[in-house]
């Protein structure tokens with residue numbers, strides 16, 4: 496899948512659908528024949544489709560080629576595939592668009608991949624109830640565009656919205672640029688259709704605003720990273736677009752700690768932005784080298800954000816005042832979206848430079864200045880440059896360690912990430928604000944969660960997937 500000429504996301508499955516299909520050597524041919532008889536050309540074994548699922552967008556190493564890919568077009572396809580894998584003890588990975596940054600969708604060698612990419616129908620936009628019913632493979636930005644036609648929008652706004660799927664967003668409990676105002680994905684999921692590891696189909700939640708019936712299974716599956724079930728459809732909440740011309744604002748700082756203090760003051764005050772992001776000077780340099788847009792270079796860091804509603808200009812002006820009071824060297828308010836577009840390019844720009852060793856730690860917003868100071872100290876201690884972009888209003892940071900592409904360089908960069916993660920935890924933060932654990936952060940889990948909490952999660956996993964076939968060894 497080519498991304499807008501500006502970057503690339505992992506290849507789509509089905510790229511080689513017309514190529515001759517042949518079972519992988521070592522697979523049990525009769526077993527696969529059973530599945531092929533049930534799924535027909537939705538079972539892919541051509542090399543291009545297998546290779547496309549061996550990686551996601553993270554730095555996780557491929558584990559080998561899967562046996563086959565199920566390009567599901569219905570809930571029944573997913574159910575058939577899971578019942579087949581369950582009966583044979585075959586490991587299954589689940590895949591939306593493969594934009595994940597934690598290794599959760601990477602195929603298992605000799606495993607089965609279930610791809611939701613072709614289940615991409617928007618089933619209904621229920622304007623009166625501000626709900627949308629979608630299949631799991633709907634692209635996030637497509638839902639947002641469909642909602643916009645009714646004066647509504649889908650609040651979560653990951654920077655990957657042009658490529659990621661709603662199912663992937665739910666499975667990772669994705670965040671994004673608008674979360675400072677509207678919360679994360681779990682805040683907008685009303686109901687789910689899920690296929691369990693043994694192939695049984697289950698529905699959770701309700702279409703009502705309030706629902707206290709039974710355990711909150713919708714929340715349990717949200718953020719479960721493909722380990723508890725395959726999400727095939729969802730009912731999600733939409734919000735109305737506010738009247739008035741949105742404004743974007745920029746504030747440049749010569750000291751990144753001042754920028755952190757400004758964010759804390761903005762978020763604790765009455766002037767509420769819809770977006771509040773930070774891009775440090777090094778990231779601005781990398782983004783401009785990737786896609787020049789005339790983004791002015793700050794001394795240390797810039798805050799960029801957006802305000803909406805009839806008072807958008809006044810709100811942006813109040814935020815600019817706060818920034819100046821906290822040391823901003825320069826502020827700007829405009830009608831253009833280009834500042835936010837530049838922010839959305841941060842990940843593709845870093846990836847184009849081979850910079851993939853990053854994380855998504857979170858800290859309470861009042862700790863932002865302290866965490867920025869600590870990251871500077873860690874960079875100096877390791878003798879490495881660290882580029883930082885952040886969903887600053889959420890206290891959610893993406894530091895990326897500059898390192899070469901050899902295994903030794905990667906290993907050295909991982910040690911830097913470990914130190915940043917411990918720093919975030921020392922400030923009452925979290926090891927993952929939005930990307931999930933997958934395989935790349937699994938070693939960090941016990942740093943944040945106690946043994947009992949880990950036991951409880953593994954017990955839930957064992958109850959729902961006793962054979963351990965669904966995304967085993969990842970997330971929990």
Ligand SMILES: Cc1cc2nc3c(=O)[nH]c(=O)nc-3n(C[C@H](O)[C@H](O)[C@H](O)COP(=O)(O)OP(=O)(O)OC[C@H]3O[C@@H](n4cnc5c(N)ncnc54)[C@H](O)[C@@H]3O)c2cc1C
Nearest residue numbers: 591592593594595599654655660662663664666670721726
């Ligand atoms: C350029 C770029 C920018 C990004 N910006 C953001 C951002 O701002 N905020 C953010 O939160 N993330 C961001 N990400 C990470 C990524 O886009 C999100 O994690 C996204 O939610 C993944 O969606 P996907 O469809 O690509 O899922 P995949 O990568 O295919 O899968 C991700 C995980 O979800 C599971 N999964 C996928 N679909 C299902 C399903 N239907 N049922 C059960 N499990 C499933 C997979 O097994 C895997 O564990 C970014 C990534 C890139 C490349």
